Amino acid sequence: VTQEHITAGIVIIGNEILSGRTLDTNNRHIALELLPLGIEVVEVRVVPDIEEKIVEAVNALRCQYTYVFTTGGIGATHDDITVASIAKAFDRPLVENQEALSIIKNHYNDRFNSIRARMALMPENVTLIQNSVSRVPSFQIDNVFVLAGMPSVMKAMLNDVLPRLKKGAPFYSNSITSNLHEGVIGDALAHIQNQYPAISIGSYPFYNSPTDVGTTLVLKGKDTHILAHATQAILSMVYEFGGTPVVERSV
Amino acid sequence: VTQEHITAGIVIIGNEILSGRTLDTNNRHIALELLPLGIEVVEVRVVPDIEEKIVEAVNALRCQYTYVFTTGGIGATHDDITVASIAKAFDRPLVENQEALSIIKNHYNDRFNSIRARMALMPENVTLIQNSVSRVPSFQIDNVFVLAGMPSVMKAMLNDVLPRLKKGAPFYSNSITSNLHEGVIGDALAHIQNQYPAISIGSYPFYNSPTDVGTTLVLKGKDTHILAHATQAILSMVYEFGGTPVVERSV
Numbered sequence: 001v002t003q004e005h006i007t008a009g010i011v012i013i014g015n016e017i018l019s020g021r022t023l024d025t026n027n028r029h030i031a032l033e034l035l036p037l038g039i040e041v042v043e044v045r046v047v048p049d050i051e052e053k054i055v056e057a058v059n060a061l062r063c064q065y066t067y068v069f070t071t072g073g074i075g076a077t078h079d080d081i082t083v084a085s086i087a088k089a090f091d092r093p094l095v096e097n098q099e100a101l102s103i104i105k106n107h108y109n110d111r112f113n114s115i116r117a118r119m120a121l122m123p124e125n126v127t128l129i130q131n132s133v134s135r136v137p138s139f140q141i142d143n144v145f146v147l148a149g150m151p152s153v154m155k156a157m158l159n160d161v162l163p164r165l166k167k168g169a170p171f172y173s174n175s176i177t178s179n180l181h182e183g184v185i186g187d188a189l190a191h192i193q194n195q196y197p198a199i200s201i202g203s204y205p206f207y208n209s210p211t212d213v214g215t216t217l218v219l220k221g222k223d224t225h226i227l228a229h230a231t232q233a234i235l236s237m238v239y240e241f242g243g244t245p246v247v248e249r250s251v
Numbered sequence: 252v253t254q255e256h257i258t259a260g261i262v263i264i265g266n267e268i269l270s271g272r273t274l275d276t277n278n279r280h281i282a283l284e285l286l287p288l289g290i291e292v293v294e295v296r297v298v299p300d301i302e303e304k305i306v307e308a309v310n311a312l313r314c315q316y317t318y319v320f321t322t323g324g325i326g327a328t329h330d331d332i333t334v335a336s337i338a339k340a341f342d343r344p345l346v347e348n349q350e351a352l353s354i355i356k357n358h359y360n361d362r363f364n365s366i367r368a369r370m371a372l373m374p375e376n377v378t379l380i381q382n383s384v385s386r387v388p389s390f391q392i393d394n395v396f397v398l399a400g401m402p403s404v405m406k407a408m409l410n411d412v413l414p415r416l417k418k419g420a421p422f423y424s425n426s427i428t429s430n431l432h433e434g435v436i437g438d439a440l441a442h443i444q445n446q447y448p449a450i451s452i453g454s455y456p457f458y459n460s461p462t463d464v465g466t467t468l469v470l471k472g473k474d475t476h477i478l479a480h481a482t483q484a485i486l487s488m489v490y491e492f493g494g495t496p497v498v499e500r501s502v
Contacts, residue, residue: 015453018292020282021469022455024275027297031271041269043304046278046295049453053294076433077454078441108434115437134458152458182327183359186366190329202266202300203328204273207385207401218272 006039006168009061012046013054013072013082014149026071026147026154033158038168038222039067049073054085062089062144067165069158072149074138076115082146087123090141097122100137107135130160140164173220173250174231178243181205182215188237189217196230198223214243257290257419260312263297264305264323264333265400277322277398277405284409289419289473290318300324305336313340313395318416320409323400325389327366337397338374348373351388358386381411391415420473424501425482429494430465432456439488440468447481449474465494 010030016022024046031041042065047053062068073082087094101120105112119136126139133156138146140161147157182205193201199221207213217234221227238245261281267273275297282292293316298304313319324333338345352371356363370387377390384407389397391412398408433456444452450472458464468485472478489496
């Protein structure tokens with residue numbers, strides 16, 4: 001059974017992430033929502049509110065991956081340049097999207113004004129993304145989904161988008177944490193990885209304190225049978241080296 | 252007074268960040284440490300443990316920015332391919348670094364083995380980065396600093412690196428939070444931004460609940476006089492629109 005490998009890139013847009021003022025959590029939320037759909041996030045770029053940088057990142061990723069998600073920069077102020085940059089990346093004019101304008105007018109009612117009307121400017125030929133939190137919609141343009149930066153709004157928009165996506169074979173993963181050091185198990189682990197090329201085995205050491213040191217081994221793959229065998233091999237290895245394993249399984 | 256604009260790019264290496272298993276906080280830590288040195292982080296890329304992707308990202312950023320910091324993938328297991336990938340990016344052979352080997356031997360003592368010895372493999376002609384937490388050093392190669400992924404070790408390595416960096420004029424910033432909406436202040440804000448081109452003004456709306464909504468305006472610049480004037484203009488604007496401002500100042 002061959003199935004298309006479905007991939008995604010994410011472009012996080014915003015000076016506040018780059019400066020460290022804001023810790024980005026959107027990247028992780030999107031990755032965790034895509035994982036059970038069998039869509040793998042392969043690259044993330046964080047870029048400033050500079051048109052040239054946004055255009056470069058979006059164009060680089062939309063050609064390489066099945067889907068691209070952008071977050072940030074779609075509000076009503078001078079520093080929100082994502083929409084214009086996306087139009088430029090696709091070489092399409094910015095036009096007043098009548099469907100978006102109608103949603104915005106209806107939502108703001110007597111607080112509707114020319115500033116809020118600008119949020120209806122979108123590239124030509126887009127499909128709206130609904131926003132169940134603060135109502136102002138965003139849009140999908142070809143394989144690029146333009147999402148808000150505010151986490152609550154980004155999540156609402158992503159919920160509207162998920163049903164539109166092609167699904168891949170889901171990934172399954174098991175993780176095994178023990179008190180063993182990478183420098184002890186490294187060779188045995190590489191041997192198991194070589195035996196199970198269909199499973200990706202990641203090794204993540206932790207060092208919480210001088211007495212709380214060890215390694216989490218994460219196995220990931222699409223075939224649950226092979227995954228079970230590889231997990232068993234890892235467990236045997238941990239016992240062989242005198243470790244005490246804790247296993248977590250997830251879909 | 253013209254001063255060189257000192258910039259940085261960050262390459263976060265690791266499948267665990269892309270899959271959402273781990274929330275990256277290294278990016279933010281590095282940005283916050285560089286800010287008072289007047290070094291601006293201009294781009295971040297998160298890439299998987301795939302040599303081609305690491306080489307591409309490191310080579311793209313090291314040509315564009317004063318410094319590049321990589322995090323992740325420098326341990327002793329099969330999935331730690333950062334060091335070999337960096338050697339490839341610079342087209343230099345991997346050699347056993349004798350200074351690193353001596354530190355590693357000394358640290359592990361009777362637990363030294365061939366797996367741990369592999370952590371002394373580094374590209375030719377590098378400068379070591381010391382690690383006060385778990386001792387195994389990393390390295391600087393030209394303008395690229397290769398740091399660990401584990402936050403405690405990354406922080407220790409970054410501390411060793413900071414004194415080596417050229418400093419720029421520091422950035423100063425003020426932030427003004429109020430209950431005003433972007434859709435109300437947008438035009439007045441753009442007007443102030445146009446009056447103060449030397450100050451970058453970012454507008455960050457928040458939507459904590461239907462009754463806790465507003466905007467944080469962040470002013471950033473290198474000239475404290477101009478910054479003070481622009482901040483005063485923003486404050487006047489907030490009062491004019493009937494808002495209640497809360498001001499935070501930082502260096």
